[in-house]
Amino acid sequence: MNQQVFKNIMLFLALAVGDIVFTNRISLSTYISPYIYHFFVLQLPVRTSRNGVILLGFLTGLFYDLIYHTGGAHAAATCFLALLRIIILPAFISVEDKDNNISPGIYTLGQGSFLFYTFILTLVHHILFFNLEIFKISSIPLTLLKASLSSIFSVLLIYLLSLLFYRKKRI
Amino acid sequence: MQNLFKLIGKFGFVLLFILLEAIAFILVVRRSNYHRVIFSEATSEITGNFFKLYSNTRDYFKLRAENELLAEENARLRAEVQYSKSRFYTTNLEGINPIQAYTYIPCKVINNSTRYARNFFTIDAGKMHGIKPDMGVISPNGIAGVVRQVSDRFAVCISVLNTSFPVSVQLRKSKDYGSLEWDAVSPLYSTVKYIPTHVAIEPGDTLETSAYSSIYPEGIDVGVIESFTINPDDGYYIIKVRLTTRFTALRQVYAVDYHFRKEQDAIEDSIKNERQ
Numbered sequence: 001m002n003q004q005v006f007k008n009i010m011l012f013l014a015l016a017v018g019d020i021v022f023t024n025r026i027s028l029s030t031y032i033s034p035y036i037y038h039f040f041v042l043q044l045p046v047r048t049s050r051n052g053v054i055l056l057g058f059l060t061g062l063f064y065d066l067i068y069h070t071g072g073a074h075a076a077a078t079c080f081l082a083l084l085r086i087i088i089l090p091a092f093i094s095v096e097d098k099d100n101n102i103s104p105g106i107y108t109l110g111q112g113s114f115l116f117y118t119f120i121l122t123l124v125h126h127i128l129f130f131n132l133e134i135f136k137i138s139s140i141p142l143t144l145l146k147a148s149l150s151s152i153f154s155v156l157l158i159y160l161l162s163l164l165f166y167r168k169k170r171i
Numbered sequence: 172m173q174n175l176f177k178l179i180g181k182f183g184f185v186l187l188f189i190l191l192e193a194i195a196f197i198l199v200v201r202r203s204n205y206h207r208v209i210f211s212e213a214t215s216e217i218t219g220n221f222f223k224l225y226s227n228t229r230d231y232f233k234l235r236a237e238n239e240l241l242a243e244e245n246a247r248l249r250a251e252v253q254y255s256k257s258r259f260y261t262t263n264l265e266g267i268n269p270i271q272a273y274t275y276i277p278c279k280v281i282n283n284s285t286r287y288a289r290n291f292f293t294i295d296a297g298k299m300h301g302i303k304p305d306m307g308v309i310s311p312n313g314i315a316g317v318v319r320q321v322s323d324r325f326a327v328c329i330s331v332l333n334t335s336f337p338v339s340v341q342l343r344k345s346k347d348y349g350s351l352e353w354d355a356v357s358p359l360y361s362t363v364k365y366i367p368t369h370v371a372i373e374p375g376d377t378l379e380t381s382a383y384s385s386i387y388p389e390g391i392d393v394g395v396i397e398s399f400t401i402n403p404d405d406g407y408y409i410i411k412v413r414l415t416t417r418f419t420a421l422r423q424v425y426a427v428d429y430h431f432r433k434e435q436d437a438i439e440d441s442i443k444n445e446r447q
Contacts, residue, residue: 020225024284027419030357033286050184058191065198067218068284069291069327072198079195083188132199134288134334134355 004045004103012040012060019064023157031146034153036161037064038125041082042118046093047101050086057082070133077129081121092117106162118158123151202289219325222282223295230422237422244311273388275425276301280315283330285358285418290330292316292421297324307386307427313415314338314393315424317386326426332358332418340393341381345370348381351393351412358418361394363410368401370408378412385432 015037023034041057048056061078065071089104092113102108109117126147134143179186230237278296296302298321306318308328316328317336329336334355340363341348349366363378376396380387394412402409429435 020282024286025419027285027358051187054184054188054191058195061195066214067282068287070287070289071200071202072195076192076195076199079188079191083184086184135199135202139355 004101008040008044011043015040016063018161020067024068029149031149032153033130033146033150034157035122035126035129035150036154036157038078038081038122039118039158039161041078041085042121042158043103043105044085045101045103046089046098053082053086054079057085073129073132076132077125080128081125084121084124088117088120105166106159107166107168114162115155115159119151119155122154122158123147126151126154215320215322215325215327219281219293219295219322222293226279226281226295233420233422236420240311241423272430274301274428274430275309276428277423277425278302278326280421280424281325283418283421285330285332288334288355290332290418291319292328292330294318294326294328294424294426295324296426297322297326299323301428302326302426303428305386305432307384307388307429308424309387309391309427310416310421310424312392312417314380314387314391315416315418315421318426330418331361331414331416338386338393339381339384340378342366342370342372343377343379343390346381348383349378349408349410351378359413360397361412361414363394363412364402364407366408366410368406368408372396372399372408372410374398378410385429385435387427388429 019035019037023036026034037060040060041053044053044056058075058079061075062072064074068074092104092109093102097108104114104117106114108114127144130143130147130150131140276296278294278300280292281295283292284290292315294302294308302318302321304318304321308315308317314331316330316333318326318328320327331338331351332353332355334353336353338351339348340351347366347370349363351361351363353361366372374396378393378396380389380391380393382389392415394414397411397413399408399410401407
């Protein structure tokens with residue numbers, strides 16, 4: 001248990017560093033602005049309490065709001081992501097997964113499911129975030145395009161990082 | 172009653188979600204007052220120290236580019252000093268007491284973003300170094316932002332790449348003025364509005380800070396005209412401007428202390444009262 005908490009804290013910090021030194025600095029195009037930090041909420045162990053997931057989602061977002069001065073846009077988007085995770089995650093895991101308290105990842109869910117799960121949640125997070133960030137109705141078409149393109153890159157980054165840092169567990 | 176508790180036990184997370192989401196929305200809407208509410212000086216000091224550590228390590232890898240930039244600026248300033256010296260010799264200065272209007276405080280950008288619609292950056296100087304809110308911040312090649320919140324050792328500045336920070340600018344050759352308003356599209360470009368169409372402009376013309384702003388001294392570089400169209404609604408130009416400051420590599424900056432700001436603000440306010 002403690003080891004799991006420690007792992008999660010390390011992942012949170014690693015993602016924060018990754019965001020500050022990498023995703024904050026890359027500017028591929030105006031319409032591509034990827035994020036990876038929300039992976040922290042995506043991969044929380046499946047038996048994390050629902051209140052816990054919501055609260056951690058909110059706090060994660062708030063952390064990035066504080067360092068980038070974005071009001072509450074990150075917090076609102078990540079908190080919503082947490083709620084959506086609670087709703088859709090059961091569709092991706094079996095009873096056995098739940099008993100083992102797995103952490104949703106590339107090897108635990110399987111590549112296809114993992115990509116699908118990550119993409120849906122990332123897309124919703126990005127749409128909400130970009131709109132709250134600009135906060136202008138006239139920008140909605142632009143933010144939808146931006147959110148879709150960015151989501152592809154965010155998922156790609158999360159996928160590559162998962163391949164690099166997660167190892168297949170022997171059963 | 173027992174059922175109610177059961178229900179709350181089961182769906183309590185929805186209530187928690189609604190509560191937290193409401194807090195987040197309030198923070199989004201009250202963004203303009205945000206720094207006063209949440210971004211206390213304590214958090215500013217903590218994040219500031221962290222970013223300073225990070226930027227110090229990064230500095231080593233950027234020294235060469237930074238040196239070149241500063242050398243370039245040095246050369247430009249040297250030329251200007253020469254020019255103003257020659258002017259002093261030909262002007263009769265008798266009876267005039269030269270007073271310095273601006274002081275520049277050198278500082279470094281330790282945290283910066285360009286990917287949001289409202290971008291901010293943090294500098295490594297604060298109250299202790301004489302930084303005050305509303306001071307202009309310029310880079311060696313143009314304007315950068317304005318100080319918003321100050322703690323002892325750090326200050327958070329609104330970037331020119333911020334949709335809620337318009338800057339008063341003018342054309343260098345004709346002094347016609349307009350408003351620089353970022354459109355959140357690219358960190359390299361911004362938009363200038365409200366220059367009337369009877370003014371002749373062409374791509375390549377330089378825009379500089381106007382004399383009407385009490386944030387920046389007049390004549391600081393802003394950008395170069397890239398292209399322009401005419402807005403059919405109001406008949407003003409919409410000018411696409413390539414910014415001279417490289418916001419994606421913002422390092423050395425100067426905070427501008429305008430010594431007569433209080434006096435200027437006071438006298439302008441007194442007229443405002445009379446109008447009402």
